[in-house]
Amino acid sequence: MAKSKSEGIPLENITCREEDGLPQDPPTSFLQRRMQHILNDRPLPPAKTYRLKKVGDKRKAKIEAQKASGDSILDTWFEEIEKRHCGEHGFTHCMECGAVVPRSFIRHATAHLLPKKLFKSVAVHTLNYLILGAGCGCHEKTHRIDKFIKMKIWPEAKKRILEMMPLLHTDELRSISNQLLIAMDMANQ
Secondary structure, eight states, rough: OOBBBBTTTTTOOOOOOGGOOOOOOOOHHHHHHHHHHTTTTTTOOOOOOOOOOOOHHHHHHHHHHHHTTTHHHHHHHHHHHHHHHHHTTTTEEEETTOOOEGGGGHHEEOOOOTTTOOOOTTTTTSSSOOOOOOOTTHHHHHHHHHTTTSTTHHHHHHHHHHHHHGOHHHHHHHOOOOOHHHHHHHHOO
């Protein structure tokens, strides 16, 4: 006769009370069948295990499309900037504050003047960048026009943007913010 582990009561004596509102099970209840199953050394079948792919099908297709579309061109562009600015030293300086930027962080410190996502025609243009340190916070200041125009590097940035403007497609010209255009007009006066 099987006994309950917690109280040592024979399982056939376990019944539900009517005041609980639960149906009373005869002595051959689920608990007895479960205990008999375990005692016969027949454990329950193992639960199904599901393994997730490291890279999903959609993400894999997107990565392949990026490789085919020319992200290697962007990588080459970053490498050329690294060679141009780091040279043999293994480091360069932030164009705003002069903080040291090691070679390993040069890609993070390269700030696009015109965002590569919106302005694909000049995404890898030789003038579409400034080296602004990510560690010193100068790179972050370029994300807002009101802060960017107060930086020491702004006149150089404005000059580079003006040189790239004729190279933009008409669709891309619509993406230039009014704030940037106003800031560039104010700087001309």
